[in-house]
Amino acid sequence: MDGKVKKFIENFGWPRIIIAAFLMCLFASTPLVGVRLDTSISDTLVRVGMNGVLVLAMVPMVQSGCGLNFGLPLGIISGLLGATTSIQIATSADIIAKSGAASGGMKYALASALQTGARGPLLFASALAIAVPCAAVLGFVYAQILNRVKGEEMMIATYVGFSSVAVMCMAWLLLPFDSAVMVWGYGGSGLRTTISTEGFWRHILSDFGSITIGRFYVPTGMFLFFAFMVFLVWAFFRTKTGTAITAVGSNPEFARASGINVDKMRTISVMFSTILGAVGILVYEQSFGFIQLYMGPLYMAFPAVAAILLGGASVNKATMTNVVVGTFLFQGILTMTPSVINNLLKSDMSEVIRIMVSNGMILYALTRKTQVKR
Amino acid sequence: MMGDSNAGQKFTASENIRHFLISNAVPIIFIGLSAAAIPLSGFSAGYLVQEMLTRLARNSFLVLSLLIPIMAGMGLNFGMVLGAMAGQIGLILVTDWSVVGIPGMILAAIISMPIAALLGLICGKVLNMAKGREMVTSYILGFFINGVYQFVVLYLFGMRGILSVPFTGTEIRIPITNPQLVLSRGYGIRNAINLTGIRRVLDNAFPFSMHLNIGGGTSTINIPAGTFILIAAFCVFIVWFRRTKLGQDMRAIGQDMAIADSSGIAVERTRIIAIVISTMLAAFGQIIFLQNIGTMNTYNSHEQTGMFSIAALLIGGATVSKASIANVFIGVTLFHLMFVVSPMAGKELIGQAQLGEYFRVFVSYGIIAVSLVLHAWKRMQERERARRGLRGEG
Numbered sequence: 143m144d145g146k147v148k149k150f151i152e153n154f155g156w157p158r159i160i161i162a163a164f165l166m167c168l169f170a171s172t173p174l175v176g177v178r179l180d181t182s183i184s185d186t187l188v189r190v191g192m193n194g195v196l197v198l199a200m201v202p203m204v205q206s207g208c209g210l211n212f213g214l215p216l217g218i219i220s221g222l223l224g225a226t227t228s229i230q231i232a233t234s235a236d237i238i239a240k241s242g243a244a245s246g247g248m249k250y251a252l253a254s255a256l257q258t259g260a261r262g263p264l265l266f267a268s269a270l271a272i273a274v275p276c277a278a279v280l281g282f283v284y285a286q287i288l289n290r291v292k293g294e295e296m297m298i299a300t301y302v303g304f305s306s307v308a309v310m311c312m313a314w315l316l317l318p319f320d321s322a323v324m325v326w327g328y329g330g331s332g333l334r335t336t337i338s339t340e341g342f343w344r345h346i347l348s349d350f351g352s353i354t355i356g357r358f359y360v361p362t363g364m365f366l367f368f369a370f371m372v373f374l375v376w377a378f379f380r381t382k383t384g385t386a387i388t389a390v391g392s393n394p395e396f397a398r399a400s401g402i403n404v405d406k407m408r409t410i411s412v413m414f415s416t417i418l419g420a421v422g423i424l425v426y427e428q429s430f431g432f433i434q435l436y437m438g439p440l441y442m443a444f445p446a447v448a449a450i451l452l453g454g455a456s457v458n459k460a461t462m463t464n465v466v467v468g469t470f471l472f473q474g475i476l477t478m479t480p481s482v483i484n485n486l487l488k489s490d491m492s493e494v495i496r497i498m499v500s501n502g503m504i505l506y507a508l509t510r511k512t513q514v515k516r
Numbered sequence: 517m518m519g520d521s522n523a524g525q526k527f528t529a530s531e532n533i534r535h536f537l538i539s540n541a542v543p544i545i546f547i548g549l550s551a552a553a554i555p556l557s558g559f560s561a562g563y564l565v566q567e568m569l570t571r572l573a574r575n576s577f578l579v580l581s582l583l584i585p586i587m588a589g590m591g592l593n594f595g596m597v598l599g600a601m602a603g604q605i606g607l608i609l610v611t612d613w614s615v616v617g618i619p620g621m622i623l624a625a626i627i628s629m630p631i632a633a634l635l636g637l638i639c640g641k642v643l644n645m646a647k648g649r650e651m652v653t654s655y656i657l658g659f660f661i662n663g664v665y666q667f668v669v670l671y672l673f674g675m676r677g678i679l680s681v682p683f684t685g686t687e688i689r690i691p692i693t694n695p696q697l698v699l700s701r702g703y704g705i706r707n708a709i710n711l712t713g714i715r716r717v718l719d720n721a722f723p724f725s726m727h728l729n730i731g732g733g734t735s736t737i738n739i740p741a742g743t744f745i746l747i748a749a750f751c752v753f754i755v756w757f758r759r760t761k762l763g764q765d766m767r768a769i770g771q772d773m774a775i776a777d778s779s780g781i782a783v784e785r786t787r788i789i790a791i792v793i794s795t796m797l798a799a800f801g802q803i804i805f806l807q808n809i810g811t812m813n814t815y816n817s818h819e820q821t822g823m824f825s826i827a828a829l830l831i832g833g834a835t836v837s838k839a840s841i842a843n844v845f846i847g848v849t850l851f852h853l854m855f856v857v858s859p860m861a862g863k864e865l866i867g868q869a870q871l872g873e874y875f876r877v878f879v880s881y882g883i884i885a886v887s888l889v890l891h892a893w894k895r896m897q898e899r900e901r902a903r904r905g906l907r908g909e910g
Contacts, residue, residue, distance in 0.1 A: 212652075291892035297652040298892060301885035308878035315871055332868070444659075487678055491671065497663030504656045509645035 157506050158454060161471055161499065168478035175485035180358040182478060189473040191348070191364035192429045193449065195371050195422035196442070197469045199415050200450045204460040205379065206411035207391035208288055210451075210504075213299035214443035216280050217419020219310045224273025225424060225433045226319060226333065228265045229342050232256060233321035266343040266428065273420040280306075281416030285409040292394075300443070307440050314435050337433040344431045364429060371421065376462050378414070387411050391458055422446075448472055448500030451507045475499055542883070543833045546850040550857065557860035562728055562735025564856065571852040572845065573719060573743040574808040578801035578825045579844045580750055581794050586839045587758070588790035589770030592826050592884075595639045595654035595791065599798025600818035601665045602632035606799070607714075607806060608673065608705055608814070612694045616713035618721065621807060624714070628799040635661060636795030640788030647773070651836075651888075658822060669814060674703025705814045715810035718742045743804060750797075751841050766790055770837065827851060827880040836891040854879060 151159060172179045196214065203211040235253035256264060287302060288295050315332040319325060324337050338344070350363025378384045389397040390407045398404050423442075427433050450460055453468020480492035537544065554564070578596070585593040606628030610620045639657055646653040668690075671678060675698050677687030692698050692705070699706055721742030728737050757763045765786050768776040777783045802821060806812050829839060832847020855876055862872020 287889060290896065291889055292896055293648070294651075294888065294892040294895075296649065297655065298885060298888045300652070300655070301881055301888060304881035305878060305885045308874055308881050311874040312871055312878065315868060315874070316866075332870075491667075494663055494667045494670065497666065498660060501656050501660035501663060505642065505653065505660055508649060508653045508656065509642055 165474045177481045184359045186477045194368040196446045197449045199418035202411040202414040205391045206387045209296040210447045213303040215303035215439040217416040218423045218439040220277035221273045221420035221423035224269040228269035262343045262346040266346045277417040277420035281413035285412035289405045448503045451503045550853045553857045553861040557857040573740040581797035588766040591651045596798040597658040597822040598635040599632045599795040600802040600821045602628040603799035603802035620714045632796040632799035636792035640791035670704040676702040709812040830887040
């Protein structure tokens with residue numbers, strides 16, 4: 143019995159146990175500090191759904207031995223490109239639809255299709271349709287860089303991500319968008335820092351079959367989508383290519399000796415991660431209701447990295463369970479600490495706790511002895 | 517590969533020039549960029565010279581603090597922000613006690629040194645657990661300690677405490693008496709602190725100015741001589757340090773950790789010492805930096821320190837494994853030249869200063885990314901070649 147407990151603790155890891163216990167304490171103490179348990183759980187669930195796919199975007203790269211995907215902003219900016227373009231399409235279509243049937247056949251038919259109930263789904267689908275190829279291209283380029291710097295991917299990924307965000311900052315100013323809801327009111331050019339998705343595809347997934355009981359809200363559609371993505375990744379790693387990627391991650395020399403093209407597998411995994419990042423940010427934005435441009439995506443990789451590590455992943459191994467458990471624990475802490483700790487101490491300590499938990503978790507993963515050998 | 521190792525061979529002049537261009541590509545590109553941007557920005561020569569001298573004084577010490585870990589083969593010390601935070605804690609306390617002038621600066625240094633040493637010790641120990649990925653680990657450690665720093669400064673510093681030792685009622689707090697420093701709620705340091713007491717005391721310790729006659733107009737240039745004397749002393753220290761036993765050990769470790777270990781050098785201990793020295797120097801560097809700026813953003817000043825210092829060093833032509841004192845000064849000058857002129861150049865060119873702003877952010881990140889890629893790529897190629905050699909193909 144004693145041995146069993148010890149084994150369990152070893153597998154699960156002390157930091158994870160402490161944080162899980164901490165989260166349980168937070169949930170348990172809600173009635174004592176006058177915070178509603180139902181809203182707390184519901185808030186946590188919404189945030190799990192929002193961030194789930196972004197965390198999932200870590201898995202392919204971790205599995206192929208490319209390390210934690212600190213270059214997530216690359217996928218995110220592809221998603222943002224899709225998001226902004228879809229809104230541009232919508233506003234252009236609105237103008238065409240208003241101007242009447244005289245303005246032309248095919249274009250008008252498409253524009254009026256966007257005035258019906260299919261508006262939200264169509265626009266969200268178009269955002270996805272633009273984001274995914276962008277992410278595939280960026281992911282391919284990103285993979286070519288990472289294939290040349292084996293063993294030092296993580297630091298380079300961080301700065302590749304940062305640089306791409308800075309490039310896009312310039313692009314957001316210069317790209318020829320003219321939708322009135324997106325560009326700055328004065329000057330008439332350059333996108334705003336935050337753009338509302340209200341009237342386009344806000345809550346398009348979240349509200350699909352959602353359940354509301356009093357203050358308790360479950361974003362069913364978002365969870366179905368998340369589950370579908372998890373299934374997709376899970377199934378992918380059971381295909382021949384997926385298995386080959388895992389082999390490359392566990393032992394590149396061995397994989398090469400058995401005839402696997404290591405660089406190709408790494409490229410696929412990086413592209414896959416980047417695409418998931420693009421899809422992830424769209425899911426995030428439809429729930430959040432806003433598109434955040436400019437420096438918004440800069441640090442978005444860190445919470446996702448911390449979440450998957452919290453779920454039990456290591457620098458070169460990650461499973462679907464890690465994703466789900468990690469996202470729940472991490473987002474749970476993020477949701478619960480502000481409300482509970484604020485009521486307890488009459489002071490908002492949540493930001494500090496967030497910084498220490500997320501970076502502490504990453505540090506723990508980076509310094510584990512067993513993980514150092516590569 | 518051309519290098520000093522095959523010095524016996526004779527190189528033609530064109531080969532020599534090519535080698536020079538390749539090995540100094542980064543600074544040359546930045547000289548070109550600046551040469552194009554300076555006329556666009558419309559700044560006068562006098563203004564730029566003054567600005568560069570100020571910024572050299574302000575930043576050189578911080579950038580110099582990066583040299584020792586590079587020597588020990590630990591890469592770019594992203595953990596230097598730890599030192600910056602220690603320096604800031606010293607400055608907060610000194611401001612609260614209203615110790616002004618040079619004594620204030622010295623006291624701030626005295627307070628921050630043990631904190632920096634402790635943080636450096638932690639950093640060194642953590643990095644020893646993550647050999648081979650020092651940079652990313654020190655980077656994340658910077659974020660983590662930033663959390664600790666925020667906790668201390670935002671919740672423990674104050675006129676009243678919010679945390680207390682259970683059952684005894686003793687408050688856990690670091691007393692701050694000056695209400696101007698504390699948030700209205702009674703604890704936590706305000707975001708902006710006015711460092712009037714020590715503003716420019718070191719820069720102006722030996723007032724020194726000269727008249728410069730360029731481009732038709734005469735302008736008076738103030739030279740922060742005090743700071744430059746200190747920076748010069750630091751350079752002498754580094755040159756001397758390289759020749760000591762400890763410095764030689766570090767270079768040996770930087771060359772090859774395993775060989776250094778088998779020749780009896782205490783690798784882990786020496787690596788910790790390298791980081792401790794770097795962190796302590798960074799703390800002092802941050803104090804110099806902030807005495808020049810004159811105000812401190814309690815929660816932001818240190819965050820950019822690491823990135824800007826590292827970008828400056830790399831622009832000066834340093835790499836992850838090799839950096840000299842010359843790289844520091846060239847880098848600081850070129851980086852800050854770009855920093856000053858790019859917003860104005862962007863405004864003149866496209867009509868948006870914001871664009872130039874983002875451009876310099878891009879350059880800071882991009883230059884770090886490119887240098888890291890080039891270094892890792894080179895190392896990977898060398899590894900491949902060594903492996904081919906083992907297989908008897910090389």
